Amino acid sequence: xxxxxxxxxxxxxxxxxxxxxxxxxxxxxxxxxxxxxxxxxxxxxxxxxxxxxxxxxxxxxxxxxxxxxxxxxxxxxxxxxxxxxxxxxxxxxxxxxxxxxxxxxxxxxxxxxxxxxxxxxxxxxxxxxxxxxxxxxxxxxxxxxxxxxxxxxxxxxxxxxxxxxxxxxxxxxxxxxxxxxxxxxxxxxxxxxxxxxxxxxxxxxxxxxxxxxxxxxxxxxxxxxxxxxxxxxxxxxxxxxxxxxxxxxxxxxxxxxxxxxxxxxxxxxxxxxxxxxxxxxxxxxxxxxxxxxxxxxxxxxxxxxxxxxxxxxxxxxxxxxxxxxxxxxxxxxxxxxxxxxxxxxxxxxxxxxxxxxxxxxxxxxxxxxxxxxxxxxxxxxxxxxxxxxxxxxxxxxxxxxxxxxxxxxxxxxxxxxxxxxxxxxxxxxxxxxxxxxxxxxxxxxxxxxxxxxxxx
Amino acid sequence: xxxxxxxxxxxxxxxxxxxxxxxxxxxxxxxxxxxxxxxxxxxxxxxxxxxxxxxxxxxxxxxxxxxxxxxxxxxxxxxxxxxxxxxxxxxxxxxxxxxxxxxxxxxxxxxxxxxxxxxxxxxxxxxxxxxxxxxxxxxxxxxxxxxxxxxxxxxxxxxxxxxxxxxxxxxxxxxxxxxxxxxxxxxxxxxxxxxxxxxxxxxxxxxxxxxxxxxxxxxxxxxxxxxxxxxxxxxxxxxxxxxxxxxxxxxxxxxxxxxxxxxxxxxxxxxxxxxxxxxxxxxxxxxxxxxxxxxxxxxxxxxxxxxxxxxxxxxxxxxxxxxxxxxxxxxxxxxxxxxxxxxxxxxxxx
Numbered sequence: 001x002x003x004x005x006x007x008x009x010x011x012x013x014x015x016x017x018x019x020x021x022x023x024x025x026x027x028x029x030x031x032x033x034x035x036x037x038x039x040x041x042x043x044x045x046x047x048x049x050x051x052x053x054x055x056x057x058x059x060x061x062x063x064x065x066x067x068x069x070x071x072x073x074x075x076x077x078x079x080x081x082x083x084x085x086x087x088x089x090x091x092x093x094x095x096x097x098x099x100x101x102x103x104x105x106x107x108x109x110x111x112x113x114x115x116x117x118x119x120x121x122x123x124x125x126x127x128x129x130x131x132x133x134x135x136x137x138x139x140x141x142x143x144x145x146x147x148x149x150x151x152x153x154x155x156x157x158x159x160x161x162x163x164x165x166x167x168x169x170x171x172x173x174x175x176x177x178x179x180x181x182x183x184x185x186x187x188x189x190x191x192x193x194x195x196x197x198x199x200x201x202x203x204x205x206x207x208x209x210x211x212x213x214x215x216x217x218x219x220x221x222x223x224x225x226x227x228x229x230x231x232x233x234x235x236x237x238x239x240x241x242x243x244x245x246x247x248x249x250x251x252x253x254x255x256x257x258x259x260x261x262x263x264x265x266x267x268x269x270x271x272x273x274x275x276x277x278x279x280x281x282x283x284x285x286x287x288x289x290x291x292x293x294x295x296x297x298x299x300x301x302x303x304x305x306x307x308x309x310x311x312x313x314x315x316x317x318x319x320x321x322x323x324x325x326x327x328x329x330x331x332x333x334x335x336x337x338x339x340x341x342x343x344x345x346x347x348x349x350x351x352x353x354x355x356x357x358x359x360x361x362x363x364x365x366x367x368x369x370x371x372x373x374x375x376x377x378x379x380x381x382x383x384x385x386x387x388x389x390x391x392x393x394x395x396x397x398x399x400x401x402x403x404x405x406x407x408x409x410x411x412x413x414x415x416x417x418x419x420x421x422x423x424x425x426x427x428x429x430x431x432x433x434x435x436x437x438x439x440x441x442x443x444x445x446x447x448x449x450x451x452x453x454x455x456x
Numbered sequence: 457x458x459x460x461x462x463x464x465x466x467x468x469x470x471x472x473x474x475x476x477x478x479x480x481x482x483x484x485x486x487x488x489x490x491x492x493x494x495x496x497x498x499x500x501x502x503x504x505x506x507x508x509x510x511x512x513x514x515x516x517x518x519x520x521x522x523x524x525x526x527x528x529x530x531x532x533x534x535x536x537x538x539x540x541x542x543x544x545x546x547x548x549x550x551x552x553x554x555x556x557x558x559x560x561x562x563x564x565x566x567x568x569x570x571x572x573x574x575x576x577x578x579x580x581x582x583x584x585x586x587x588x589x590x591x592x593x594x595x596x597x598x599x600x601x602x603x604x605x606x607x608x609x610x611x612x613x614x615x616x617x618x619x620x621x622x623x624x625x626x627x628x629x630x631x632x633x634x635x636x637x638x639x640x641x642x643x644x645x646x647x648x649x650x651x652x653x654x655x656x657x658x659x660x661x662x663x664x665x666x667x668x669x670x671x672x673x674x675x676x677x678x679x680x681x682x683x684x685x686x687x688x689x690x691x692x693x694x695x696x697x698x699x700x701x702x703x704x705x706x707x708x709x710x711x712x713x714x715x716x717x718x719x720x721x722x723x724x725x726x727x728x729x730x731x732x733x734x735x736x737x738x739x740x741x742x743x744x745x746x747x748x749x750x751x752x753x754x755x756x757x758x759x760x761x762x763x764x765x766x767x768x769x770x771x772x773x774x775x776x777x778x779x780x781x782x783x784x785x786x787x788x789x790x791x792x793x794x795x796x797x798x799x800x801x802x803x804x805x806x
Binding site for chain 1: 470646752
């Protein structure tokens with residue numbers, strides 16, 4: 001172990017392409033983490049396992065960018081929550097109306113449509129839902145009287161396209177279509193051209209009118225969802241969760257797990273090894289035997305047993321991973337400490353009567369820092385993949401959307417046989433990229449610190 | 457230190473480690489195990505009584521009947537030694553003794569393919585399959601790795617060397633099980649070449665079983681080899697680069713000995729001790745890693761057994777498999793140590 005000055009390490013590191021690439025990827029990942037933590041409200045990721053939070057998203061839909069490579073455009077999932085609002089009063093009758101513009105330009109029928117609203121009213125107002133199609137035909141979908149109330153109340157409701165009265169209403173207007181609409185679902189009829197059963201592209205206007213007599217009515221929240229088969233940057237999973245959010249939140253989580261485990265176990269191993277080597281004799285013997293025991297414990301089975309019996313919170317997991325992470329580092333730092341402790345300056349400070357802790361921290365540990373840094377970088381990928389593996393087996397912390405957790409869900413819901421590639425591929429690539437960044441940095445460091453690997 | 461003494465110390469350490477592992481496992485799952493065993497006992501007694509209505513009829517009151525049942529349960533608890541707490545030294549000692557005698561008791565839920573619920577039978581059935589898959593994979597990986605590594609190490613800095621290094625780094629960043637999922641997706645569903653589940657659907661007594669098993673083994677084997685050989689090659693390459701800088705190699709080269717011969721016989725021979733040590737270690741290491749890989753491919757070996765046991769909390773199976781995995785791990789560490797001692801000339805003198 002020749003001492004290399006930190007300046008020299010810096011200079012050599014900048015010259016190493018691999019190291020720079022690693023630092024580059026790492027900076028991007030850190031950037032992504034910061035943006036995620038700032039822009040995506042922390043509530044969304046706490047609600048990861050709460051199905052009602054994701055109810056307006058589509059099930060297992062493909063990422064939208066796939067449409068760029070498709071001739072036949074897959075219908076995108078549309079959530080429109082900013083309607084054009086109007087209010088009219090004709091004598092005693094008041095009309096509150098909301099208009100939704102839907103530009104439909106896809107080559108497949110939507111899955112469904114849902115209208116969600118909450119209205120504030122007294123009495124029993126009438127809600128009418130109708131659609132003006134690009135070809136000018138107006139279709140009445142639904143007339144619904146809201147539940148009667150003497151006092152002013154707020155009423156929430158969801159109207160689904162599967163509603164039987166919508167279908168009944170459409171059948172009453174079947175003369176507008178020149179083909180048989182029996183057996184077709186409401187969205188298939190609604191978005192079909194009038195001559196034959198194929199998509200009618202263009203602007204659709206969904207009209208919602210609430211009529212009240214002598215009363216003041218208001219639609220507070222109003223939202224139209226046209227259910228498609230493509231959604232978001234990364235698609236959604238079987239539980240309608242937006243995978244982009246899961247993947248983004250996975251980044252800070254993975255960095256946290258990887259770095260916490262790596263820094264923790266390297267620090268532990270370094271101090272343990274240096275102390276053991278510095279003390280020597282009986283202490284060294286006992287400490288190294290203990291090290292041997294941990295070294296030969298089969299890590300994965302034990303991690304599994306620990307996760308099952310003690311608990312699987314993410315912090316406990318970090319602790320468990322540390323238990324198995326420090327051993328190898330302790331061995332190497334011990335042998336390095338053995339070499340350093342016979343050097344003149346260490347002997348000298350001993351003679352001067354300096355405390356052991358001071359000698360270790362002032363004279364020995366700084367010498368090992370380059371090695372320690374390389375070890376931190378090299379330990380991170382293992383920590384991340386092991387955590388991902390445990391999560392994949394279903395032993396991870398279910399409250400956090402780690403990449404392993406997403407893959408676990410993918411495997412449980414049979415994503416591979418069903419061909420849901422967007423559920424499987426991205427989390428694995430994220431794991432690999434994060435691992436790669438640290439491997440690059442670690443290798444670059446290693447070639448500098450470890451003279452045997454230097455090219456002649 | 458003589459070789460004999462060295463072997464003896466190592467063997468004693470290994471045995472100590474085995475005992476510690478057992479103790480830790482029992483301490484971790486002991487209290488759960490106790491509850492499960494007691495519940496099993498109650499269940500057993502009740503089941504026997506429902507099977508034999510005559511017993512229930514011979515009692516005049518419910519209280520008397522309940523007392524009889526409780527008495528039965530208490531008797532059996534005592535007979536099995538369950539009346540002392542699970543952490544009492546006698547019971548821990550007894551459990552450890554039974555383990556050492558390879559008596560793991562009966563599984564709570566899982567059975568072997570032939571229907572036996574004896575943990576030993578289950579383990580004996582699963583173990584050969586895991587060894588078959590992972591030993592084959594490790595051997596293929598090490599052969600490809602050693603030759604590729606020696607080749608690129610001798611041409612350090614060449615295109616092939618760089619490709620090998622990049623491949624090694626990239627491939628080792630992907631979790632094997634994730635690549636497994638992709639491979640299943642690609643080669644079992646998009647292009648249906650291989651079966652998706654690695655468990656053959658025919659029964660194990662069928663004569664065609666071995667063939668079916670080998671066919672089902674192909675996809676996991678390809679995946680493991682694909683992900684594994686890169687880092688092996690990288691490792692060997694680094695050893696070879698180190699050795700190629702040694703004086704004796706330079707001497708051999710200047711003597712005009714064929715370059716190929718220098719690399720493959722002289723340099724590789726010198727790199728052998730660490731390579732063999734790592735081979736021995738990775739053989740056992742692969743068994744531990746098998747848990748996730750086997751779960752993905754549904755390979756009917758130890759790993760999947762372990763995973764199933766964890767899912768249903770079948771504690772006797774968990775303890776038994778941990779024990780067997782630990783033994784394997786220890787034995788290979790031991791062999792690696794011995795090989796190292798054998799190859800390292802410093803250990804042989806005096």
